[in-house]
Amino acid sequence: MPNTAPLSGTRDFLALEVLRRNYVISVIEDVYQSYGFEPLQTPALERLDTLLGKYGDEGDQLIFRVLKRGEELDRALAAPDGEALKERLSDAGLRYDLTVPLARVMAEHRNDLPRIYKRYQIQPVYRAERPARGRFREFYQCDVDIVGSTSPVADAEVIGAVAHVLQRLGFRGSEQFLIRLNHRGVLNGLMEVVGIAPVAAGPVLVAIDKLDKIGLDGVRQELIARGLADETAARLLEILGQGLEAGSTPETALDWLDGLLAASAVGRESVANLRAIVPCLANGPAAEHLRIDPFIVRGLSYYTGAIFEIAFPGLSGSGGGGGRYDNLVGMFSGQGIPACGFSLGLERLLLIMEERGMFPERLSGQPQALVTLFDQTTIGPSIALATRLREAGLHVDLYPEPGGYGRQFKYAGQRGIRYALLLSPREIDAGVVAIKDLAGGEQVDVPAGEVAAWLAERL
Amino acid sequence: MPNTAPLSGTRDFLALEVLRRNYVISVIEDVYQSYGFEPLQTPALERLDTLLGKYGDEGDQLIFRVLKRGEELDRALAAPDGEALKERLSDAGLRYDLTVPLARVMAEHRNDLPRIYKRYQIQPVYRAERPARGRFREFYQCDVDIVGSTSPVADAEVIGAVAHVLQRLGFRGSEQFLIRLNHRGVLNGLMEVVGIAPVAAGPVLVAIDKLDKIGLDGVRQELIARGLADETAARLLEILGQGLEAGSTPETALDWLDGLLAASAVGRESVANLRAIVPCLANGPAAEHLRIDPFIVRGLSYYTGAIFEIAFPGLSGSGGGGGRYDNLVGMFSGQGIPACGFSLGLERLLLIMEERGMFPERLSGQPQALVTLFDQTTIGPSIALATRLREAGLHVDLYPEPGGYGRQFKYAGQRGIRYALLLSPREIDAGVVAIKDLAGGEQVDVPAGEVAAWLAERL
Numbered sequence: 001m002p003n004t005a006p007l008s009g010t011r012d013f014l015a016l017e018v019l020r021r022n023y024v025i026s027v028i029e030d031v032y033q034s035y036g037f038e039p040l041q042t043p044a045l046e047r048l049d050t051l052l053g054k055y056g057d058e059g060d061q062l063i064f065r066v067l068k069r070g071e072e073l074d075r076a077l078a079a080p081d082g083e084a085l086k087e088r089l090s091d092a093g094l095r096y097d098l099t100v101p102l103a104r105v106m107a108e109h110r111n112d113l114p115r116i117y118k119r120y121q122i123q124p125v126y127r128a129e130r131p132a133r134g135r136f137r138e139f140y141q142c143d144v145d146i147v148g149s150t151s152p153v154a155d156a157e158v159i160g161a162v163a164h165v166l167q168r169l170g171f172r173g174s175e176q177f178l179i180r181l182n183h184r185g186v187l188n189g190l191m192e193v194v195g196i197a198p199v200a201a202g203p204v205l206v207a208i209d210k211l212d213k214i215g216l217d218g219v220r221q222e223l224i225a226r227g228l229a230d231e232t233a234a235r236l237l238e239i240l241g242q243g244l245e246a247g248s249t250p251e252t253a254l255d256w257l258d259g260l261l262a263a264s265a266v267g268r269e270s271v272a273n274l275r276a277i278v279p280c281l282a283n284g285p286a287a288e289h290l291r292i293d294p295f296i297v298r299g300l301s302y303y304t305g306a307i308f309e310i311a312f313p314g315l316s317g318s319g320g321g322g323g324r325y326d327n328l329v330g331m332f333s334g335q336g337i338p339a340c341g342f343s344l345g346l347e348r349l350l351l352i353m354e355e356r357g358m359f360p361e362r363l364s365g366q367p368q369a370l371v372t373l374f375d376q377t378t379i380g381p382s383i384a385l386a387t388r389l390r391e392a393g394l395h396v397d398l399y400p401e402p403g404g405y406g407r408q409f410k411y412a413g414q415r416g417i418r419y420a421l422l423l424s425p426r427e428i429d430a431g432v433v434a435i436k437d438l439a440g441g442e443q444v445d446v447p448a449g450e451v452a453a454w455l456a457e458r459l
Numbered sequence: 460m461p462n463t464a465p466l467s468g469t470r471d472f473l474a475l476e477v478l479r480r481n482y483v484i485s486v487i488e489d490v491y492q493s494y495g496f497e498p499l500q501t502p503a504l505e506r507l508d509t510l511l512g513k514y515g516d517e518g519d520q521l522i523f524r525v526l527k528r529g530e531e532l533d534r535a536l537a538a539p540d541g542e543a544l545k546e547r548l549s550d551a552g553l554r555y556d557l558t559v560p561l562a563r564v565m566a567e568h569r570n571d572l573p574r575i576y577k578r579y580q581i582q583p584v585y586r587a588e589r590p591a592r593g594r595f596r597e598f599y600q601c602d603v604d605i606v607g608s609t610s611p612v613a614d615a616e617v618i619g620a621v622a623h624v625l626q627r628l629g630f631r632g633s634e635q636f637l638i639r640l641n642h643r644g645v646l647n648g649l650m651e652v653v654g655i656a657p658v659a660a661g662p663v664l665v666a667i668d669k670l671d672k673i674g675l676d677g678v679r680q681e682l683i684a685r686g687l688a689d690e691t692a693a694r695l696l697e698i699l700g701q702g703l704e705a706g707s708t709p710e711t712a713l714d715w716l717d718g719l720l721a722a723s724a725v726g727r728e729s730v731a732n733l734r735a736i737v738p739c740l741a742n743g744p745a746a747e748h749l750r751i752d753p754f755i756v757r758g759l760s761y762y763t764g765a766i767f768e769i770a771f772p773g774l775s776g777s778g779g780g781g782g783r784y785d786n787l788v789g790m791f792s793g794q795g796i797p798a799c800g801f802s803l804g805l806e807r808l809l810l811i812m813e814e815r816g817m818f819p820e821r822l823s824g825q826p827q828a829l830v831t832l833f834d835q836t837t838i839g840p841s842i843a844l845a846t847r848l849r850e851a852g853l854h855v856d857l858y859p860e861p862g863g864y865g866r867q868f869k870y871a872g873q874r875g876i877r878y879a880l881l882l883s884p885r886e887i888d889a890g891v892v893a894i895k896d897l898a899g900g901e902q903v904d905v906p907a908g909e910v911a912a913w914l915a916e917r918l
Contacts, residue, residue, distance in 0.1 A: 001792075001793065002509070002791050003508075004564075004792075005567060006501065006563075006567075007505060007506050007551055010503075012501050012502070012564055012568065013500040013501075014497075014499060014568060014572070015497035018499065022498070033826075033854050034849045034852070035849065036854065038474035038824075038874075039472075039474055039478065040471070040472070040477065041477050042465070042471050042472075043469030043470065043471070043597050044469075044503060044553075044597060045466050045469055045523070045553075045585070047466050049461065049462075050463075061528070065526040066524065066525055066553075067523075067525065067548055069587050073545065077545070085536065089548065094504075094525075104465075105463075105473075108463040108465075108471065109471065113473070114870055115869075115870055115873070116858070116859065116870060118856065128528050137504070138502050146859065153857065157859060160846075164849070279838075280838065280842055283843055283846065284842065284846050285846075332460075333460075365488070365498065366492075366497075367492075367497070379739065380738065383612070387619075387743050397494075397577065398495065398612065398616060400575065401608055401610045401612070411573055411575060414574070415495075415573050
């Protein structure tokens with residue numbers, strides 16, 4: 001037999017999974033729209049030269065490349081010469097993220113877009129990763145970005161919208177999610193005050209980023225392993241220790257940073273920027289979830305300003321993150337275009353919501369009743385009943401084959417349909433529909449004209 | 460400058476286009492759900508052997524193949540040997556349609572699906588066609604199928620659901636769309652009664668299928684060019700002429716077919732099947748649009764029973780089509796699994812709706828008001844106002860940069876936002892918000908607590 005499993009790292013989504021995904025996506029879309037963001041969709045296929053060189057060497061290796069076709073493929077194969085051949089075999093690749101397409105769109109459609117472009121984009125992306133638990137080769141990204149403004153209000157809008165999404169999905173209070181806020185310049189200032197040169201900062205920041213997972217001792221070991229001078233490491237660890245104590249409210253954390261970074265110009269500016277963002281979030285949905293965390297780093301090297309991430313207390317890893325990246329969106333147009341944005345981790349969210357039973361019991365789109373078929377003579381009346389109920393806005397399945405009720409009830413059970421509507425000659429003659437509650441087994445006759453209202457009341 | 464146009468044959472969709480597409484897709488989904496269909500989503504990437512050999516030689520050439528990666532690619536390239544090398548370069552391809560994935564899902568998830576599986580699937584598919592006007596390399600298919608039943612009620616449900624979709628989108632009466640119904644067995648019976656052997660029928664059917672476009676004379680020329688015997692061609696053309704006259708109602712058309720095909724067993728059976736389907740559509744959404752058209756063929760060779768297609772009078776080409784295909788869905792499981800379905804042509808629908816101005820003036824998801832920023836001191840009150848309105852369910856943009864109103868009004872205009880909300884110290888002191896109607900230019904002060912209600916009344 002042929003292998004019919006979905007390609008490794010990809011998934012089939014049957015009805016319940018699609019409806020759950022659609023529920024979460026519709027909440028995200030609705031909130032983003034309520035914040036004035038507009039949708040964008042870009043193709044799954046991009047020119048290969050649009051994609052290459054944007055995600056580092058490792059990223060380039062993870063791009064799914066599409067084989068050239070017909071004569072073009074023949075030409076590419078005609079003169080094989082090692083490495084260069086591989087590069088010639090493909091002219092297009094699959095979307096790897098939603099940020100490079102945004103940058104391309106900014107260059108291509110500049111004149112059709114408002115001066116400040118607030119867009120969201122929810123589409124699958126493709127990465128040729130080795131599949132693992134929770135790591136997929138096709139997965140959705142939910143990006144929201146404000147392009148064209150350096151204002152701290154823009155950073156705050158993006159953060160507020162994400163907090164609003166999580167609240168609407170049922171995540172409540174700081175026990176259920178935190179928004180950790182930091183600034184690239186705070187990290188740069190920190191390197192400055194402990195005396196680590198920018199060229200040497202990379203590995204140190206990688207170690208600091210793990211503080212949450214491996215603790216102070218773990219970071220100490222990493223720093224030593226990476227060859228940081230003992231004195232510098234000790235000073236840094238002392239600061240990390242102080243920082244862990246300082247951050248109970250944004251105000252106390254910022255006061256502490258002011259003192260720490262007083263000697264660094266970039267540090268002072270960055271704290272001032274955070275001091276402009278934080279009050280924009282007061283009284284909004286993000287307020288109770290906001291923490292200044294001067295030690296989150298966010299891996300992507302393209303961030304230039306504020307950086308933020310979602311944390312679910314008790315769970316490792318983040319639920320998404322983002323920040324300000326003022327030098328990226330202009331990559332195709334050769335202009336500096338400021339931007340900040342947030343990417344929510346849909347797959348992670350869905351997993352947590354499933355584990356915690358956070359989905360509504362009745363998801364929009366599920367069938368609500370089954371019209372049964374008694375025999376050949378009752379097909380017409382049964383179809384007419386289904387048509388009336390559908391016109392009344394109900395979701396009504398119609399069993400397509402006349403015959404025993406047992407098989408039809410079983411089918412309703414498989415589909416999670418509670419009410420079976422029976423219309424045999426007895427009911428037709430009496431002008432009623434017999435409604436059987438498959439959960440309890442009771443059956444009542446309801447006048448034919450009142451079935452829609454009867455069901456609507458109970459669904 | 461780099462080329463920033465989307466890859467040839469693919470498209471970027473900016474806000475208005477996404478909202479229009481979402482509007483049509485949401486109507487399709489809503490109607491399909493109201494008919495008891497459940498959603499399915501499958502990956503864009505499929506194993507290459509799942510795709511190959513399912514769409515004919517021409518189809519195989521149009522599949523986008525994904526290049527192998529890393530060592531696997533190196534191994535494939537290590538022993539180049541002409542044609543076979545090409546086959547070894549790829550192990551996966553992009554989804555070409557939604558029917559083969561359905562067949563794969565039926566084999567893989569049989570035990571998780573109800574005995575009769577009513578599914579819809581709305582996803583993009585990929586074809587390496589030469590791009591042309593209206594022909595894309597990435598486009599959406601909207602499929603709806605009932606798998607597991609041979610009942611004519613199933614055919615009727617699929618047809619009814621599609622008619623209901625078109626009516627909900629604003630297509631009214633038989634002037635705006637027709638559903639043409641035919642049967643593979645009617646065509647086979649027709650070949651039988653005019654004396655054309657099954658092996659010779661292919662080219663004749665291709666000619667007949669063009670009747671609508673090229674008329675009787677055109678078909679005559681095609682038949683002669685294809686070498687059909689003069690006598691046979693004359694007999695066939697006589698029948699086509701009669702058929703064009705016979706079809707004013709399903710009943711007269713079926714009566715005519717009964718007489719015509721009386722000598723063909725398969726013909727008689729097929730007319731009987733149509734006679735079972737037609738009454739299931741009476742009084743439903745398809746009734747006034749239904750035409751028996753004994754000369755539509757539908758290209759796909761996999762149909763085995765009823766076939767149908769949407770026609771828009773006055774426009775050539777179809778708006779989608781479908782039929783019964785009882786031997787296809789079992790291809791991966793080795794079982795015979797009956798099925799019938801319909802695929803709506805989303806891109807065609809969108810084009811016609813745009814030409815005819817059939818989209819709602821206000822699409823769900825558009826921003827409704829812009830909160831302006833007067834200066835640094837009013838950022839807090841403006842954010843608070845935006846937050847309140849968003850919590851009240853309104854779609855509210857917030858301009859992120861304080862400064863002159865002129866630039867902010869211009870931005871609102873670019874985004875199609877009618878109401879600008881002004882909150883300078885004057886309004887704050889007075890406890891009002893000044894609302895400027897950018898369409899007419901009037902400006903009124905509205906008490907701060909009544910802004911949401913004021914806007915809701917006017918949107």
